[in-house]
Amino acid sequence: MAALTPRTATTCTALAVLATLTLTPAYAADDPSEPPGTVTSAPPPEVDANSPGLKLADGATLASAKVLDIKSVVEDLGGEERREDTNQNVTFALQAEVLFPKNSSKLNPEASSRIQAIADEIKAQKPTTVRVFGFTDNLGSYEHGKTLSKARADIVHDQLAGSLGSNVTFEVRGYSEDYPIADNSSEEGRRKNRRVEVSFPRGATASEDGKGTASGAGGELS
Numbered sequence: 001m002a003a004l005t006p007r008t009a010t011t012c013t014a015l016a017v018l019a020t021l022t023l024t025p026a027y028a029a030d031d032p033s034e035p036p037g038t039v040t041s042a043p044p045p046e047v048d049a050n051s052p053g054l055k056l057a058d059g060a061t062l063a064s065a066k067v068l069d070i071k072s073v074v075e076d077l078g079g080e081e082r083r084e085d086t087n088q089n090v091t092f093a094l095q096a097e098v099l100f101p102k103n104s105s106k107l108n109p110e111a112s113s114r115i116q117a118i119a120d121e122i123k124a125q126k127p128t129t130v131r132v133f134g135f136t137d138n139l140g141s142y143e144h145g146k147t148l149s150k151a152r153a154d155i156v157h158d159q160l161a162g163s164l165g166s167n168v169t170f171e172v173r174g175y176s177e178d179y180p181i182a183d184n185s186s187e188e189g190r191r192k193n194r195r196v197e198v199s200f201p202r203g204a205t206a207s208e209d210g211k212g213t214a215s216g217a218g219g220e221l222s
Helices: 110-127 142-167 187-193
Strands: 008-020 068-077 081-085 089-095 131-137 169-174 195-201
Touching: 089 110, 110 142, 110 195, 131 142, 142 169, 142 195
Parallel strands: 131 169
Antiparallel strands: 008 068, 068 081, 081 089, 089 195, 131 195
């Protein structure tokens, strides 16, 4: 899996400057309300700049601004491969069609090299916990999607574990059509939702610019 070039990738960096916010590491619970590290493509809420609730009281002053987090996203133009870096975590989103035949959990011939590139990144950052989550679109039954998404997450886990050894603890989940990141009413959106995500805490040895290879996964019926 080669690094994305400027002609095939777009990078956006968002600086969240807020007064107070408590950030906690995203680890999966037995029944998480939302998969840790999941991102959404939904537009941000509109804010009325003239709202009375946004105005300071007489004599009040703003606290000093603090940069709480920096997010860098690298995605190829087709959205097949995506890498997201924050100060705390690294997430690879792999569209299922890049890794698997349609409606299958058997890896494509080229999938091993893509997964190995992620394993190399994990080795470089030295996390002790890695999360592997599978997702589908909303086609087909929910239970079929649950089985397929978990089977795909298991296969990616097996490939990673073979390279990383016993020093890493894995959290593996299959979420079926839950937690979509795009609109399931179009094939483009469904393709983005059919994915496997690999995420892990960002290590001290990580590059500061958040650049790297993104790994793709593509889709089938959910």
